[in-house]
Amino acid sequence: MANQTTCFLILLFLALLLVSSLSTDAKIFNITTDQSALLTLKAHISYDPHHILTTNWSSSTSVCNWVGVTCGSRHHRVTVLNLSNNGLVGTIPPHIGNLSFLVNLNIRNNSFHGSMPNELSHLYHLKFLHFGYNEFSGEIPSWIGLLTKLQVLILVTNNFEGTIPSSLFNSTSSLQQIVLEDNQLWGSIPSSIFEIMSILKVISLAENKFSGSQLPSSLFKCKQLQYLNLESNNLKGKLSPEIGNLTKLIFLDLAYNNFEGAIRSEIGNLQNLEYFDLGLNNFVGTIPLEIFNISTIQLFILLGNHLSVTLPSNMGLLLPYLRGIFLEGNELSGTIPATIANVSQLISVKLESNSFSGLIPKTLDNLIKVPPELSIFSYFANNPYLKKLYLSMNPLNGVLPNSIGNHLIFLEQLDLTGCNIKGNIPIDIGNLSRLTYMSLGDNDISGPIPTTIGRLSMLERLGLFDNRLIGPIPSDISYLGRLGDLDLAGNKLSGQIPESIINMTSLRFLNLAFNQLTSRIPSSLWSGSLSLDIGNMKVLTILNLSRNQLSGHIPETMGGLISLVNLSLAVNRLEGSIPISFGGLVSLELLDLVGNNLSGEIPKSLEVLRYLKYLNVSYNKLRGEIPTRGPFVNFSAESFMSNDALCGVIRLNVPPCKEASLGPKKVMGVRILKYILPTLGLTILVVSVVLVSRKLQGKKNAKLSNNKDSIPLSTWRIISHKQLLQAVEGFSANNLLGEGSFGSVYKGTLLDGTYIAIKVLNLELEGAFKSFDMECEILRQVRHRNLVKIISVCSNIDFKALVLEYMSKGNLEMWLYSSTHCLNMLQRLNIMIDVAAALEYLHLGYSTPIVHCDLKPSNVLLDEDMVGHFADFGIAKLLSDGISLTQTMTMATIGYMAPGESMDLKELFLQAVMCIAMEYY
Numbered sequence: 014m015a016n017q018t019t020c021f022l023i024l025l026f027l028a029l030l031l032v033s034s035l036s037t038d039a040k041i042f043n044i045t046t047d048q049s050a051l052l053t054l055k056a057h058i059s060y061d062p063h064h065i066l067t068t069n070w071s072s073s074t075s076v077c078n079w080v081g082v083t084c085g086s087r088h089h090r091v092t093v094l095n096l097s098n099n100g101l102v103g104t105i106p107p108h109i110g111n112l113s114f115l116v117n118l119n120i121r122n123n124s125f126h127g128s129m130p131n132e133l134s135h136l137y138h139l140k141f142l143h144f145g146y147n148e149f150s151g152e153i154p155s156w157i158g159l160l161t162k163l164q165v166l167i168l169v170t171n172n173f174e175g176t177i178p179s180s181l182f183n184s185t186s187s188l189q190q191i192v193l194e195d196n197q198l199w200g201s202i203p204s205s206i207f208e209i210m211s212i213l214k215v216i217s218l219a220e221n222k223f224s225g226s227q228l229p230s231s232l233f234k235c236k237q238l239q240y241l242n243l244e245s246n247n248l249k250g251k252l253s254p255e256i257g258n259l260t261k262l263i264f265l266d267l268a269y270n271n272f273e274g275a276i277r278s279e280i281g282n283l284q285n286l287e288y289f290d291l292g293l294n295n296f297v298g299t300i301p302l303e304i305f306n307i308s309t310i311q312l313f314i315l316l317g318n319h320l321s322v323t324l325p326s327n328m329g330l331l332l333p334y335l336r337g338i339f340l341e342g343n344e345l346s347g348t349i350p351a352t353i354a355n356v357s358q359l360i361s362v363k364l365e366s367n368s369f370s371g372l373i374p375k376t377l378d379n380l381i382k383v384p385p386e387l388s389i390f391s392y393f394a395n396n397p398y399l400k401k402l403y404l405s406m407n408p409l410n411g412v413l414p415n416s417i418g419n420h421l422i423f424l425e426q427l428d429l430t431g432c433n434i435k436g437n438i439p440i441d442i443g444n445l446s447r448l449t450y451m452s453l454g455d456n457d458i459s460g461p462i463p464t465t466i467g468r469l470s471m472l473e474r475l476g477l478f479d480n481r482l483i484g485p486i487p488s489d490i491s492y493l494g495r496l497g498d499l500d501l502a503g504n505k506l507s508g509q510i511p512e513s514i515i516n517m518t519s520l521r522f523l524n525l526a527f528n529q530l531t532s533r534i535p536s537s538l539w540s541g542s543l544s545l546d547i548g549n550m551k552v553l554t555i556l557n558l559s560r561n562q563l564s565g566h567i568p569e570t571m572g573g574l575i576s577l578v579n580l581s582l583a584v585n586r587l588e589g590s591i592p593i594s595f596g597g598l599v600s601l602e603l604l605d606l607v608g609n610n611l612s613g614e615i616p617k618s619l620e621v622l623r624y625l626k627y628l629n630v631s632y633n634k635l636r637g638e639i640p641t642r643g644p645f646v647n648f649s650a651e652s653f654m655s656n657d658a659l660c661g662v663i664r665l666n667v668p669p670c671k672e673a674s675l676g677p678k679k680v681m682g683v684r685i686l687k688y689i690l691p692t693l694g695l696t697i698l699v700v701s702v703v704l705v706s707r708k709l710q711g712k713k714n715a716k717l718s719n720n721k722d723s724i725p726l727s728t729w730r731i732i733s734h735k736q737l738l739q740a741v742e743g744f745s746a747n748n749l750l751g752e753g754s755f756g757s758v759y760k761g762t763l764l765d766g767t768y769i770a771i772k773v774l775n776l777e778l779e780g781a782f783k784s785f786d787m788e789c790e791i792l793r794q795v796r797h798r799n800l801v802k803i804i805s806v807c808s809n810i811d812f813k814a815l816v817l818e819y820m821s822k823g824n825l826e827m828w829l830y831s832s833t834h835c836l837n838m839l840q841r842l843n844i845m846i847d848v849a850a851a852l853e854y855l856h857l858g859y860s861t862p863i864v865h866c867d868l869k870p871s872n873v874l875l876d877e878d879m880v881g882h883f884a885d886f887g888i889a890k891l892l893s894d895g896i897s898l899t900q901t902m903t904m905a906t907i908g909y910m911a912p913g914e915s916m917d918l919k920e921l922f923l924q925a926v927m928c929i930a931m932e933y934y
Contacts (some may be wrong), residue, residue: 418444
């Protein structure tokens with residue numbers, strides 16, 4: 014009995030001890046523990062650009078009221094931690110493992126780095142884990158397999174490497190979504206992912222380095238799978254017929270791999286498929302007809318394979334929801350199915366680089382001598398969704414139908430380059446009023462250019478090159494006020510260049526080479542005596558009038574084309590001298606005057622063209638000394654062949670000049686450059702400021718054109734948000750170049766090695782949206798050597814950024830006020846000239862005057878060659894019709910802000926202040 018009593022007491026004591034221990038644990042893990050863990054996380058944040066944690070996470074307020082924190086009502090513990098999209102930089106401390114009631118952990122789109130601490134394995138209640146778009150590295154932790162309630166795992170766009178740990182997947186796992194794309198993972202895809210996880214719905218392993226000769230057979234047992242993305246890996250082999258077992262699949266992307274063999278007909282079993290992409294592989298053979306029976310498909314992508322067959326004639330009836338079809342770069346032939354007209358939601362069609370041919374209507378069978386009309390256009394008739402049609406490099410072998418303007422009235426982009434099209438350009442082409450881009454180049458089109466082309470008022474790029482067009486260039490073409498690129502080269506156009514072309518103030522690229530144009534170059538094209546609203550084509554960057562029959566003198570006023578980069582007047586009948594005013598073509602890189610009847614001397618004014626890389630004045634009647642300075646140092650004898658009496662240095666294969674040695678004169682010239690030039694330069698600058706000021710005041714009430722123009726598409730690049738994150742390593746503090754009034758600027762590197770600068774707007778600041786819109790408005794319209802160039806724009810609801818040209822030498826402020834940098838007098842003078850050239854372009858050289866409003870040394874950026882570029886147009890002003898030139902500049906920088914009221918004079922005041930700083934610092 015005593016023993017029983019003793020045992021009972023011992024058991025009672027142990028039970029009380031256990032209860033006490035549990036009670037103690039309950040006290041340890043409470044809301045105070047959660048607060049302590051989060052304050053530790055705050056201490057591990059090294060950069061908080063929006064000051065969210067700094068100003069909000071404080072022990073003086075309840076942790077449940079902190080930004081990004083949600084507490085459960087039952088236990089009053091932290092259940093959700095969401096710090097996404099805050100630009101935070103730091104590491105994750107192990108203390109986060111103490112948030113024992115955490116269900117949702119989301120820190121996506123920041124710059125957290127390091128590894129994921131093992132203590133996170135204690136988060137037994139966790140269901141959602143999103144660490145995407147950060148900078149975590151190392152291997153994927155194996156302890157994730159211990160989180161048995163985890164349903165969603167997203168580690169996209171980090172720096173994880175190695176293989177996927179097999180312990181990640183076990184029989185107790187609840188995982189339904191696994192997103193590991195855009196990392197550095199390698200090896201084979203583990204079959205255990207699919208063997209155990211029968212409830213898996215989403216698997217994305219794209220943009221890694223996975224390899225293997227075939228996909229795991231266990232993959233095809235995941236009957237619940239809806240999303241499969243293995244794009245951009247090193248996978249190869251043939252597709253298994255078992256792929257047809259994934260009947261719930263909605264999204265299938267196997268592009269950018271090395272799959273081979275035939276496309277399996279069993280894919281036709283995937284009757285829920287909406288996105289289908291097997292592009293850029295090595296598939297051969299035909300496209301199985303069974304795939305065309307998947308009526309739900311919206312995007313159909315098989316580009317860049319070796320497929321050869323004709324498309325089924327009833328394709329359009331079978332795919333009623335199709336929005337995009339991309340079959341370019343294959344070996345497809347035959348006709349484009351007429352039933353495509355039934356696809357009412359079609360947006361994009363890309364069939365170029367195949368062997369399609371146009372249809373011949375039965376009613377034209379007996380007209381053997383008449384080329385068939387391209388009746389494919391009738392298939393798309395009045396489709397309100399079709400905006401882009403690219404059929405280039407297909408031998409369509411037909412003529413454009415006269416009714417083309419009635420079939421594609423919603424079309425915005427049309428590319429029929431290299432399609433062996435014959436016949437004339439239909440008059441009804443003018444009905445395609447929404448066109449912004451049209452290329453009919455490299456065909457066999459004949460006849461005149463219809464005057465109705467002047468109705469295409471939205472057109473920005475027009476290419477009719479390399480055809481057999483005849484007759485004059487219609488003056489109606491000048492109505493295309495938005496046109497930036499005009500290419501009519503390689504035809505048989507004759508007559509004069511229409512003087513009305515001066516109305517095309519947005520024109521940047523003009524190529525009229527290889528025609529039969531006659532008469533003189535109309536000086537009115539460049540004349541400064543014309544009214545301001547003409548604009549004088551000062552935004553023109555490429556001008557090619559070579560190989561025509563132009564005669565007369567080169568107009569002296571062409572020297573006013575300050576944005577011109579390439580100028581070719583080769584093989585014409587031009588005479589007279591090379592204009593001295595060509596020294597004003599400060600942006601010129603190529604000058605080709607070969608094969609004319611030019612006489613006189615080569616003007617020494619060309620020595621100041623520091624960007625000139627190519628010059629050819631051969632086969633003319635030039636005489637006198639060849640200039641020796643500036644770009645002429647790098648030119649060879651090929652630039653000066655077969656002229657009358659040129660002389661100069663021996664390396665140019667011309668006789669030496671008869672004049673005696675100019676040794677003493679050269680010494681005197683050096684002294685002049687050394688002692689007088691700086692003072693003379695400053696004097697000229699002051700006089701220029703006065704003259705420009707008077708000119709601006711005299712033209713204050715002039716009518717200004719508000720035509721919009723756009724930068725040629727060749728300067729743009731499409732850069733996604735993901736590519737930006739990669740380029741700047743998740744907006745790491747190490748890549749931060751500086752901070753401005755409305756955001757931060759980072760240095761980035763694209764995959765091709767191109768350096769870029771990314772200006773990211775802080776959208777919480779008042780005026781940030783307006784600043785972004787204004788900077789986009791300015792930079793999309795202007796193009797000048799001394800203005801920073803925009804490469805791309807990335808914009809959505811919560812992120813706005815400008816991708817700009819990177820300036821390796823920093824800004825002028827750094828060079829003026831730093832003890833480690835120094836500018837010589839010539840560099841200072843060149844930068845002053847760069848600033849003046851940019852100001853002249855903004856005020857006078859563009860159709861709508863632009864006032865920068867904040868000209869200061871920190872906004873003048875320097876490239877590798879120490880050339881100055883304006884930047885930061887966030888508070889600039891466009892002075893369009895009806896807007897006074899007397900507005901305030903209250904947002905300009907203190908110390909550089911002018912006391913007056915006139916905007917143009919203020920801008921000059923800012924330049925004067927900056928010039929003084931450059932002289933004395």
